[in-house]
Amino acid sequence: MKTEVTRLLGIEYPILQGGMAWVAEYHLAAAVSEAGGLGIIGSGGAPASWVREQIREVRKRTSRPFGVNLMLMNPEADAIARVIAEEGVKVVTTGAGSPEKYMDIWKAAGVKVIPVVASVALARRMEHCGADAVVAEGTESGGHIGETTTMALVPQVADAVSVPVIAAGGIGDGRGVAAAFMLGARAVQMGTRFIVAKESIVHENYKRYVLKAKDIDTRVTGRTTGHPVRVIRNKQVKEYLKLEAEGASLEQLERLTLGGLRRAVVDGDMDTGSIMAGQIAGLVKEEQSCADILRELVAQAQELMKGSLFDE
Numbered sequence: 041m042k043t044e045v046t047r048l049l050g051i052e053y054p055i056l057q058g059g060m061a062w063v064a065e066y067h068l069a070a071a072v073s074e075a076g077g078l079g080i081i082g083s084g085g086a087p088a089s090w091v092r093e094q095i096r097e098v099r100k101r102t103s104r105p106f107g108v109n110l111m112l113m114n115p116e117a118d119a120i121a122r123v124i125a126e127e128g129v130k131v132v133t134t135g136a137g138s139p140e141k142y143m144d145i146w147k148a149a150g151v152k153v154i155p156v157v158a159s160v161a162l163a164r165r166m167e168h169c170g171a172d173a174v175v176a177e178g179t180e181s182g183g184h185i186g187e188t189t190t191m192a193l194v195p196q197v198a199d200a201v202s203v204p205v206i207a208a209g210g211i212g213d214g215r216g217v218a219a220a221f222m223l224g225a226r227a228v229q230m231g232t233r234f235i236v237a238k239e240s241i242v243h244e245n246y247k248r249y250v251l252k253a254k255d256i257d258t259r260v261t262g263r264t265t266g267h268p269v270r271v272i273r274n275k276q277v278k279e280y281l282k283l284e285a286e287g288a289s290l291e292q293l294e295r296l297t298l299g300g301l302r303r304a305v306v307d308g309d310m311d312t313g314s315i316m317a318g319q320i321a322g323l324v325k326e327e328q329s330c331a332d333i334l335r336e337l338v339a340q341a342q343e344l345m346k347g348s349l350f351d352e
Contacts, residue, residue, distance in 0.1 A: 041338055044204040045227035048152060048172060049131055050105045052076030053338055058231030059109020059133055062305040063242050066094045070101035071239035075331040080107040080133060088119035095127045107131030125149035140169045158186025160200045167201045175229050178209030182232055182270050182318040198224025212320035214340020232318040238329045243308030249315050255322035265290050272315040
């Protein structure tokens, strides 16, 4: 199952694991990479020292390529960018801004740079500043989101740029993979499906919430603040949406969610934790190993597509 992206990144399958903060640490990233995809360490708001430790832990577990996701609003973004270059990480994905200021250091170190974009304009800008590929992420995704759906965004981005496009948002099985290729993508990035992987260290309460989720169980908080986030509904979400509708200040809303993702992932707090997951959660019904997930995705996609868009 070879494409421009598998060749670019040196991976077996055109499947990237999303760089989910608190979720995507070395156990998960190493397992995905070892199974043939691209595992990604999610730096989130973590310090640079933690990222360096994670990189070295992944290397103990696999010799295959893996990546780091840099959230550009992280106060230690500059230091993390240097760590990525110093440690010889093969791939970096970025979110929450533009990585232009780091392009020179990363290119000098041979790092492949793949920004996550939610618009055609940003995709074009990223290509212009030297991105090797872009992740076109639709609003169906979990966590921080844009407004355009994957179905609408991916073909428009694919038409607008010459670098490979990786589709994300609402992809949970081989049907989604095949659909993404039909839309013009040459790989996919998936997050929610990997939350419940056996190698994922998230709290069992979090996994159960994802596994039991229905198609209508996610909500978007923060639309009025300009920072929309998709989560599975719980008591905190109900309170947030109530306050938001009443015109609460950004400070009030942030106090409600501060530390929420950690509470969900680490502590298993399903009442006041932020249970980030995509709309595809309703399709995810089984805890599997990363290797089994990838094999199932690839087999189903290949059967549906009959090899028509893959290189010989």
